[in-house]
Amino acid sequence: MTFTPFDLEYHQSLWEQEVDINLTESGVHPIRLDELLDDDSDKVSELLATEINYPHVNGNPELRENIAALYDGAGVENVLVTVGAAEANNIIMQTLMAPGDELLTQTPTYKQVWGIAANSGNVVKSFRLVSEAGWAVDTDELNAGVSDKTKIIAIVNPNNPTGKIMTDDEMDAVVAAADKVGAWILADEVYRGAERLQEEETPSFFGRYDKVLCLGSMSKAYACPGLRVGWLVGPPDIVEDIWRRHEYTTITAGIISNILAAHALSPTVRPRLLKRTREYIRNGFPILEEWMNSQDGMFSYTPSEASAVSFIRYHLDINSTELMEILCREASVFLGAGDSFGMDHHLRVAFGQPRATLEDAFQRIEKTLASLR
Numbered sequence: 001m002t003f004t005p006f007d008l009e010y011h012q013s014l015w016e017q018e019v020d021i022n023l024t025e026s027g028v029h030p031i032r033l034d035e036l037l038d039d040d041s042d043k044v045s046e047l048l049a050t051e052i053n054y055p056h057v058n059g060n061p062e063l064r065e066n067i068a069a070l071y072d073g074a075g076v077e078n079v080l081v082t083v084g085a086a087e088a089n090n091i092i093m094q095t096l097m098a099p100g101d102e103l104l105t106q107t108p109t110y111k112q113v114w115g116i117a118a119n120s121g122n123v124v125k126s127f128r129l130v131s132e133a134g135w136a137v138d139t140d141e142l143n144a145g146v147s148d149k150t151k152i153i154a155i156v157n158p159n160n161p162t163g164k165i166m167t168d169d170e171m172d173a174v175v176a177a178a179d180k181v182g183a184w185i186l187a188d189e190v191y192r193g194a195e196r197l198q199e200e201e202t203p204s205f206f207g208r209y210d211k212v213l214c215l216g217s218m219s220k221a222y223a224c225p226g227l228r229v230g231w232l233v234g235p236p237d238i239v240e241d242i243w244r245r246h247e248y249t250t251i252t253a254g255i256i257s258n259i260l261a262a263h264a265l266s267p268t269v270r271p272r273l274l275k276r277t278r279e280y281i282r283n284g285f286p287i288l289e290e291w292m293n294s295q296d297g298m299f300s301y302t303p304s305e306a307s308a309v310s311f312i313r314y315h316l317d318i319n320s321t322e323l324m325e326i327l328c329r330e331a332s333v334f335l336g337a338g339d340s341f342g343m344d345h346h347l348r349v350a351f352g353q354p355r356a357t358l359e360d361a362f363q364r365i366e367k368t369l370a371s372l373r
């Protein structure tokens, strides 16, 4: 069987340290450690006195309590802390998918579980988020995509790369499709909390159906990607089974990361981090939008509702991976290629950065695009 690399992450490995400006990070500009700790001298003392030991393999109790509090009806027994949401996706797939099982997923989407299933020889089907309909779910394709073989319906909500939040009706449609065939829902909710247009957090799939596994992460809404802390929340028996794979895969996230993540998700600190994230997103999008609108019809787009990215159609006759590479080489600006999300002729532009960075990037892109028109 041929191995399919994880296209987006592969290109990030190649380019992110090479360019002047990296606009492929779907979280906002990372927070500094001193800003996270905010002169909390007790926390600094606790960190300095920490033995650099293995923490609880499934996540330290304070962290799991703070995570459980983000889901109505969840307790610590529902939570497993992982090395990023990336590990959570991986070990969920290892635990649930067997040979012959099918995965149903969205297009466009973050293609991690897609690639894991494809590389294991599982059939992957997809349903569209329809660009002409503001990235609404094509429910006919969703319903046509499930069969007795469907083991998991994997969704990313709020979606990466479109930033679209599912409506209640769309969430109900996903639950109904899963229920019809007894499939699991893998709800990757790492952008929950990073809403641009609304104060309410995106509703979770947790509690809407019994066979649901929800993912979260410190990387996006909380601006701490370098902690490498994520989690999954689900029924305790399946969480135990997934934990058994976690022991094989990474054993545990780091102890310093556990402590810092618990601090970041505490009821006093968390609102400050979400405010910071939303400020970046709410300030950044208008800068992107104003620039796109000044480009003589080069771009069409549906404004994203959450996350720090927008998925933009460009009107040039050139493949998206090729265009991404030209921009890296000539403008030294790195954008996500539509191909990486399953949809050519689009670029994913991250805007959760300071104004000066965005303006510099857009000027450089404009110059390169002018030479290609």
Ligand SMILES: Cc1ncc(COP(=O)(O)O)c(C=O)c1O
Pocket (backbone or CB within 6 Å): 026, 083, 084, 085, 086, 087, 110, 156, 160, 188, 190, 216, 217, 218, 219, 225, 229, 230
């Ligand atoms: C939808 C989605 N899931 C998972 C991940 C991985 O996140 P983490 O940094 O928590 O491993 C990403 C990262 O971009 C993502 O966009």
